Structures are given as C-alpha cells and as structure tokens.
C-alpha cells in the first residue's frame with residue numbers, strides 16, 4: 001500500500017507553522033482514528049487549535065515549537081496497551097504523511113500541559129503520550145539507522161524477500177530517541193518481534209510491527225508470540 005520511498009520520506013518535525021488543518025483532512029483523520037479505536041479498543045483523540053498545551057514556559061522548552069494540533073493516545077489499562085498505541089498511532093502518522101501533514105511522537109509529558117476539556121480519559125483508562133500534527137516549518141531530516149544484521153536473528157537457511165522488505169520498512173520507523181531496540185527473529189513457523197529494554201520500547205514495538213506488516217505483507221507470514 002505504501003512504497004518504501006514514501007516510508008523513507010517521513011521524518012519527525014518539531015517546529016510548526018500557525019496554519020490550520022483543512023476540514024477535509026480533519027474528516028479523513030477522524031475517520032481513520034474512529035477505525036483504529038474500534039479495531040484496537042483504544043481511545044485516540046484529535047485535538048485541534050489548542051493554544052494552551054504548548055504555551056508559556058513550554059513554548060520555549062526543548063525543540064518542540066508551535067504545536068496546536070495533536071493526537072492524544074489514551075486506552076484502557078492493559079498489558080499490551082503501549083504496543084497497541086504504537087501500532088495504531090503509527091497508522092495515523094502515515095495517514096497524516098499521505099495528506100502532506102507533518103508529525104512527531106512526543107513521550108515527554110513535561111513538554112506540554114493538559115488543557116481542561118480538550119480530551120477525555122475515562123475511568124480505567126490512561127493517557128500515555130501524544131503525537132504533534134500539522135504543517136511543519138520544514139520536512140525534517142534523515143537520521144542514522146541500524147542495519148539489517150543489527151536487528152535480525154535468522155533461524156532458517158534462505159531469507160525470503162518479504163522478510164527483507166519488512167525489516168527495511170521497520171528500519172525507517174520512528175522509535176523513542178531513535179533507539180531501535182527491536183529484533184526480528186525469522187523462524188520456520190513465522191516471525192517473532194522482540195523489544196529491548198528502554199523508554200517506550202513497547203510503544204516502539206507496536207510502531208515497528210506496523211511498519212513490518214506494511215513491508216512484508218500480512219498474507220506472507222504469521223507473528224509468533
């Protein structure tokens with residue numbers, strides 16, 4: 001569905017223009033979010049034109065500037081919540097990229113403050129992180145990456161093309177502090193994805209899982225738990 005060139009052309013963007021997201025794009029994003037929430041039993045929410053979250057002291061803290069629109073990643077507390085938020089959050093990130101919008105995952109909650117009434121966190125739910133979205137001052141920059149051998153463990157004689165493609169797509173997935181602490185094990189009966197120890201490594205796992213599926217094609221393999 002998405003070409004490797006398309007995946008490669010997405011970079012995190014941290015500085016945003018004061019430019020509204022057009023209504024037709026908002027509708028497309030809301031529909032994608034609705035589908036993700038339904039499939040994943042989560043509660044992602046798009047917040048638009050919030051002048052408060054990144055204002056005051058926070059307007060000049062870190063490298064994030066001008067964010068007014070963001071997606072809040074909320075879900076019921078459960079063992080695999082972070083992985084689900086990563087998986088579906090990245091689906092929204094790539095949909096936004098398709099619309100020509102820029103994004104940046106933001107885990108550090110000290111970078112923004114809660115705006116009363118901007119989003120809901122229901123009983124039993126937790127808010128884990130957000131994704132900034134909008135028109136960037138620039139398109140971001142390519143960054144360094146691990147290579148195939150760093151992130152794979154092969155237990156079969158021949159490596160199929162779908163596996164190579166899945167790994168390649170995953171190497172261009174965003175991870176917290178670009179840590180890329182994941183390993184794909186190729187076994188006779190499928191693929192096992194292992195996350196490393198690190199901040200948000202379970203969110204990273206979900207993001208990378210989504211990229212791998214896009215590159216490999218879900219019809220070609222099974223995930224091994």
Ligand SMILES: Cc1cc2nc3c(=O)[nH]c(=O)nc-3n(C[C@H](O)[C@H](O)[C@H](O)COP(=O)(O)O)c2cc1C
Nearest residue numbers: 011012105106107108143174175176177178200203
């Ligand atoms: C789970 C997660 C949390 C992140 N948190 C932050 C953050 O708090 N601040 C920030 O500037 N970037 C954050 N990032 C962006 C990463 O630093 C960025 O994705 C990584 O350096 C790779 O660069 P790329 O997205 O341009 O490929 C986060 C990314 C992920 C996946």
